[in-house]
Amino acid sequence: MSTRPYVILSFEGPDRYAQAGGLGVRVTGLAAALAEGGHPTSLIFVGDPSLPGSESPQPGLTWRRWCQWISQYHPHGVYDGEDGKVSDYASSVPRFVVEEIVAPARAAGERVVVLAEEWHTALALIAIDALLRERSWRDDATLLWNANNTFGFERIDWQALQRAATLTTVSKYMKHAMWTLGVNPMVIPNGIPAALVEDPPAKGEVRALRAALGDGAPLLAKVGRFDPDKRWIQAVEATAALKQWGMRPRLVVRGGMEPHGRDVFARALELGLQVEDVTVERSEEIEPLLAALACARGE
DSSP: OOOOOEEEEOSOOSSSTTOSSHHHHHHHHHHHHHHHTTOOEEEEEEOOTTSOSEEEEETTEEEEEEOHHHHTTOOSOTTTTHHHHHHHHHHHHHHHIIIIIIHHHHHTTOOEEEEEETGGGHHHHHHHHHHHHHTTOGGGEEEEEEESSOTTGGGOOHHHHHHHSEEEESSHHHHHHHHTTTOOOEEOOOOOOTHHHHSOOOHHHHHHHHHHHOSOBSEEEEESOSOGGGOHHHHHHHHHHHHHTTOBOEEEEEOOSOTHHHHHHHHHHHTTOOOOOOOOOOOSSSHHHHHHHHHOOOO
């Protein structure tokens, strides 16, 4: 069986600091799945500045927290201080990948796969390609760049990126959107960890979760970073409208650490909604989540 090494470049990652939307969850799951499949995998992301720079959560997987010296001055999450982090990531990640991952893999006769996510990593991937060509090592690595959405497309040098890597995206919609930029990406749909469908929650846990959420109807949920483009204000206003129509809605949200979250909660209070901000520590067990939800009295 091949033990080809993988490197995933992503701003988002497994830390709460680094999770502003679905990307962090996806790359964390992908990295874990690759490691479980026998591939040594490094996930290089903009991590929590208070945590170790390197961590191995399971055999074959290494989390590498980047830009921590910048993040300590930007406490509001992965996209706080974004431009400085992009510059630091692009200037320091490429040499690390080439010298610390590609070089030993090449010596062992292995070809490395580097998968970069979103516009933030484009400059880093272009630089990795350039370093590999300087050393005549370009055939020792497969470089892929993936787009989940169109954010930041105006900041990408598409000609340089297309020369450096194979472009991919997550849907036919995105493929067609990228055609207008003169590129033709390969579609690779997102997946989910097998455990999510192979190990369904026990009926008792489902009943407990329903009880903790209360009897509000309808029950609404929204997940994403606190960014105006994510339409948080509209979601809050829609919830308030349901309440005005005599319903008893409950909106359960998971946002990021971005300052726009304050605007969202302020708007909810202004509209007469009851708000409760609950923090739940990371756990494989459902009890901490149930306890937090049971104490919440928000709408």
